[in-house]
Amino acid sequence: DVKVTQSSRYLVKRTGEKVFLECVQDMDHENMFWYRQDPGLGLRLIYFSYDVKMKEKGDIPEGYSVSREKKERFSLILESASTNQTSMYLCASSSGAGGKRGEQYFGPGTRLTVT
Amino acid sequence: DAKTTQPNSMESNEEEPVHLPCNHSTISGTDYIHWYRQLPSQGPEYVIHGLTSNVNNRMASLAIAEDRKSSTLILHRATLRDAAVYYCILRAYNNNDMRFGAGTRLTVKP
Numbered sequence: 001d002v003k004v005t006q007s008s009r010y011l012v013k014r015t016g017e018k019v020f021l022e023c024v025q026d027m028d029h030e031n032m033f034w035y036r037q038d039p040g041l042g043l044r045l046i047y048f049s050y051d052v053k054m055k056e057k058g059d060i061p062e063g064y065s066v067s068r069e070k071k072e073r074f075s076l077i078l079e080s081a082s083t084n085q086t087s088m089y090l091c092a093s094s095s096g097a098g099g100k101r102g103e104q105y106f107g108p109g110t111r112l113t114v115t
Numbered sequence: 116d117a118k119t120t121q122p123n124s125m126e127s128n129e130e131e132p133v134h135l136p137c138n139h140s141t142i143s144g145t146d147y148i149h150w151y152r153q154l155p156s157q158g159p160e161y162v163i164h165g166l167t168s169n170v171n172n173r174m175a176s177l178a179i180a181e182d183r184k185s186s187t188l189i190l191h192r193a194t195l196r197d198a199a200v201y202y203c204i205l206r207a208y209n210n211n212d213m214r215f216g217a218g219t220r221l222t223v224k225p
Contacts, residue, residue: 004158031211042202043159043215051213060216091159094211102150104213106158 003027004067004107006091012113023091030096032074033104034058034066036076037089043090049074050096088112090093120201124220127193135188135219137203142183145208148176151190151215152199159202159215162188198223 004038007022025032031050035043035058045058047066055066063085067075073095078085088111120138127133139148149164160189163177165186170177176189190197202218 033212034217040217045212045214048212056212058212092158096211103149103161103164104159106160109158111137 004091004093004105006089006107006110008110009108010111010113012115013078013081014115015082016103017078017081017114019081019112019114020087020107021076021078021091021112023074023076023093023107024072025074025093025105026072027093027095027105028071029093029105030071031094031104032066032068033092033094034074035088035090035092036060037109038087046076081112083114085114086114119205119216121201121203121216121219123217124222126222126224127190127197127217129195129223129225131189131194133193133221133223135190135221136185136188137187138185139203139205140184142205143207146205147208148177148179148186149204149213150175150184151165151202151204152197153202153218154196154199162201164206180185193221193223195223195225197221 004025033048034046037043049055049068065077090109091107094104126151150162151159165177178187200218204213206213
């Protein structure tokens with residue numbers, strides 16, 4: 001079974017702190033994604049990556065950066081956390097080819113609260 | 116990106132079929148139609164996807180209109196465990212990224 005793990009289920013940080021959210025997948029997937037989920041807004045794509053050291057902006061990249069130094073790991077960085085970044089953060093991965101291309105596997109999510 | 120429209124919520128009775136609609140009138144010829152669902156306190160999970168023909172798997176069926184401007188996810192016999200938010204998403208053929216909307220919240224009544 002594909003497994004996508006995220007470093008924390010719950011995280012509380014203070015305004016202005018630098019925050020790292022880590023995501024690891026064990027299926028050798030090329031693609032990895034970071035979303036945030038807020039009530040009434042569904043999932044919104046922050047950043048994604050098709051390969052090591054590559055990144056693409058999603059719909060709401062402002063205030064975030066990412067790092068992909070190894071194929072299995074994709075990190076989301078909040079350089080200076082703000083209260084409007086309080087949200088549920090979901091990581092996903094997918095294979096780049098094949099019949100189920102595009103099928104994304106999600107982690108359990110990290111609920112981040114910025115106070 | 117082509118957009119999808121789904122009802123905010125639907126209700127169903129346990130053990131009855133459920134038809135979840137999705138409109139995508141601006142779909143392009145190479146867009147795949149994907150469905151995901153998100154159970155409470157979990158990340159979304161893949162349900163089914165298709166291009167032009169109807170598709171069946173162990174979880175559900177996907178019926179795609181002939182003009183591809185709409186589709187319907189069919190749960191043949193709803194159970195309480197099917198209560199979730201269901202997302203209909205279009206994915207371009209040569210893309211791996213997808214855009215999730217707000218989805219349809221399905222409530223299943225015993």
